[in-house]
Amino acid sequence: MLKEYFIGITKEAINLSARAGKLGEMKDFEGELFCDKPKNPDFGDFAINISSLAKVARIAPPQIASAIIEQLPENDYTVSVAGGFINFKLGTKFLQNILNEVASKGENYGRTNLGGNKKVNIEYVSANPTGPFHIGHGRWAAVGSSLSDALKFAGYDVFQEFYINDAGNQIDKLGMSLELRVRELKGEKIEMPEDSYRGDYLIECAKKYIEENSSEDFSEYAKIEMLRQQKELLEQFGVHFDLFFPESDLYKNGEVETAVEKLAPYLYENEGATWFKSSEFGDVQDRVIKKADGANTYLTADIAYHYNKLKRSDELINIWGADHHGYIARIKASVEALGGDPNCVTVLLGQLVNIIQDGEAVRMGKRKTMVTLEDLIDEVGVDGVRYWMLMRSIDTMLDFDIDLAKSQSDKNPVFYVQYAYARCCSILRKAIETRFDTVDKKELAPFLTQNEFEAALKTPPTLPKSNDVDPSFKKLILKLEEFNEVIEAIARLKAPYLLCKYASELAGDFHHFYNYNRVLTEDKNETAMRICVVNCTKTVMGIVLKLIGVSAPERM
RNA sequence: GUCCACGUAGUUCAGCAGGAUAGAACGUCACCCUCCUAAGGUGAAUGUCGGGGGUUCAAAUCCCUCCGUGGACACCA
Numbered sequence A: 001m002l003k004e005y006f007i008g009i010t011k012e013a014i015n016l017s018a019r020a021g022k023l024g025e026m027k028d029f030e031g032e033l034f035c036d037k038p039k040n041p042d043f044g045d046f047a048i049n050i051s052s053l054a055k056v057a058r059i060a061p062p063q064i065a066s067a068i069i070e071q072l073p074e075n076d077y078t079v080s081v082a083g084g085f086i087n088f089k090l091g092t093k094f095l096q097n098i099l100n101e102v103a104s105k106g107e108n109y110g111r112t113n114l115g116g117n118k119k120v121n122i123e124y125v126s127a128n129p130t131g132p133f134h135i136g137h138g139r140w141a142a143v144g145s146s147l148s149d150a151l152k153f154a155g156y157d158v159f160q161e162f163y164i165n166d167a168g169n170q171i172d173k174l175g176m177s178l179e180l181r182v183r184e185l186k187g188e189k190i191e192m193p194e195d196s197y198r199g200d201y202l203i204e205c206a207k208k209y210i211e212e213n214s215s216e217d218f219s220e221y222a223k224i225e226m227l228r229q230q231k232e233l234l235e236q237f238g239v240h241f242d243l244f245f246p247e248s249d250l251y252k253n254g255e256v257e258t259a260v261e262k263l264a265p266y267l268y269e270n271e272g273a274t275w276f277k278s279s280e281f282g283d284v285q286d287r288v289i290k291k292a293d294g295a296n297t298y299l300t301a302d303i304a305y306h307y308n309k310l311k312r313s314d315e316l317i318n319i320w321g322a323d324h325h326g327y328i329a330r331i332k333a334s335v336e337a338l339g340g341d342p343n344c345v346t347v348l349l350g351q352l353v354n355i356i357q358d359g360e361a362v363r364m365g366k367r368k369t370m371v372t373l374e375d376l377i378d379e380v381g382v383d384g385v386r387y388w389m390l391m392r393s394i395d396t397m398l399d400f401d402i403d404l405a406k407s408q409s410d411k412n413p414v415f416y417v418q419y420a421y422a423r424c425c426s427i428l429r430k431a432i433e434t435r436f437d438t439v440d441k442k443e444l445a446p447f448l449t450q451n452e453f454e455a456a457l458k459t460p461p462t463l464p465k466s467n468d469v470d471p472s473f474k475k476l477i478l479k480l481e482e483f484n485e486v487i488e489a490i491a492r493l494k495a496p497y498l499l500c501k502y503a504s505e506l507a508g509d510f511h512h513f514y515n516y517n518r519v520l521t522e523d524k525n526e527t528a529m530r531i532c533v534v535n536c537t538k539t540v541m542g543i544v545l546k547l548i549g550v551s552a553p554e555r556m
Numbered sequence B: 001g002u003c004c005a006c007g008u009a010g011u012u013c014a015g016c017a018g019g020a021u022a023g024a025a026c027g028u029c030a031c032c033c034u035c036c037u038a039a040g041g042u043g044a045a046u047g048u049c050g051g052g053g054g055u056u057c058a059a060a061u062c063c064c065u066c067c068g069u070g071g072a073c074a075c076c077a
Helices: A002-019 A051-057 A061-069 A092-108 A135-153 A169-185 A201-211 A218-236 A247-252 A255-262 A298-311 A327-337 A373-380 A382-391 A402-407 A413-431 A450-458 A471-493 A497-516 A524-548
Strands: A046-049 A077-082 A085-090 A119-123 A157-164 A243-246 A267-270 A273-276 A287-290 A315-321 A345-350 A353-357 A360-362 A398-401
Touching (some): A002 A046, A002 A061, A085 A092, A092 A450, A092 A471, A135 A157, A135 A315, A135 A353, A135 A382, A135 A497, A157 A247, A169 A201, A169 A218, A218 A373, A243 A247, A247 A255, A247 A298, A255 A298, A287 A298, A298 A315, A298 A327, A315 A327, A327 A345, A353 A402, A373 A382, A373 A402, A382 A497, A382 A524, A413 A497, A413 A524, A471 A497, A471 A524, A497 A524
Parallel strands (some): A119 A315, A157 A243, A315 A345
Antiparallel strands (some): A046 A085, A267 A273
């Protein structure tokens, strides 16, 4: 990465000048330097602020900066000092190297080994198999899926998992609800109780049950049917899990029992229930593991589940809704009590999704008719929903304006980035197409022959001198280079929304470039040079769109 | 009451491992297609970065406090 390069040579230069006694009282440099891209391009392409050295050196920042730049190695850049800033302006050699790298690495451009093959288990969605997904599940599906793909790209060994809560009493309720619907369809007059699942989807399920003349247990039948529908929708949404882990398996395999036994030193009885001393491990209070009626709580199986996951992973990531925030401490407590490292568990708490309808926020769950994820995808399309759900940091509440998504779907930000990709494709197509004279309709040779075209894609022709490079051209190339940083930042911050941010910036820089530089001209060398940049943009945008989980259309 | 997240332009948000004049999109206004897709670009207007303290050469960014919004505080899952 270029930032790292400039930090490296600057550190080296600091040490050289310090040893030469040019940096006042400073002897050895300790600490960190940060390299930024100045907002104002007149300053340069990269900048390092060395003001923090003034305290140790006890001389003014500009003086320090001037001493440092004398020790910088020769390369194709120019350096200037402004206050405490050392500004670097790149020559074309750097730009050329960037293009070479994108061209040679292709769809692997930006891939790193940062993760060192660390085994990361990422669990998300994990909805109850008691009904269709709602809009909120869509957010975790999009975020989890893109984060997984980005982490793979950053060199992690990622395993995506969906936990099926199929062992609690809500499954009994589901079965009871289905049974009532079946009896209703057979002509019986029934009343759906308060605590039953009253959504219409169970009527459909009941019809199927009757059609198939099934005699299966109602709970089992409904569960399998709901799960089948959920898996189908996830597939349609482009979300792929490596494993659907049923909670009931933990009981079948005796893993819940084993976990409880291992937890024994921290268990006690009170008022007929069994409690886990989670407060000893930082939780605000102790938690019930076995209720007075003898049944386990949801937590009990979840403890066993995390124990199971930890045995086969180096790190666990859970994506949960903000309403589960109180749950983190008890899970981490159990991990520690079972001898694991609670720091291996990262919980990403995502704020909930608000539905905006008729210009008003409707809190989820308070609606009379729930908007399902499936409905939303039908209305807006997979691309729109995935982009929209991923676009914002999970720390902020997401307002999903249904009317806006429906009525102004062409205003959807995903079009902006897809359009940039389509534009690239279009230019590349046109470069080798036969042309016709606009006046006399005579056939003209393509801008580039097939050979010239392929050569341009492989290696960029020599770029003009730095001063003659169009600013928008340079900015675009530097944005391509920035992709490396974006991948690194996503892995570090576990913030996949940065993909959307980058995609939109890259698209912006490309559209800007497009408006200032005619790509296809009679000047073959210039055409080849620009074709190369267009192709590199297409490559990088293609990678990003794939990670975001939306399509990369060649035409729009 | 305790815990978590958030509060930046009319609106939705970015920026927050402190740094050079606080950015984008949408909306408003004015421009740019004889030629590669105008689903695009350029320019203009709009800000007490919730209030108040503090740390620092430097604070939207870090700390404290107050206010506001959403969420969580089960022998539910």
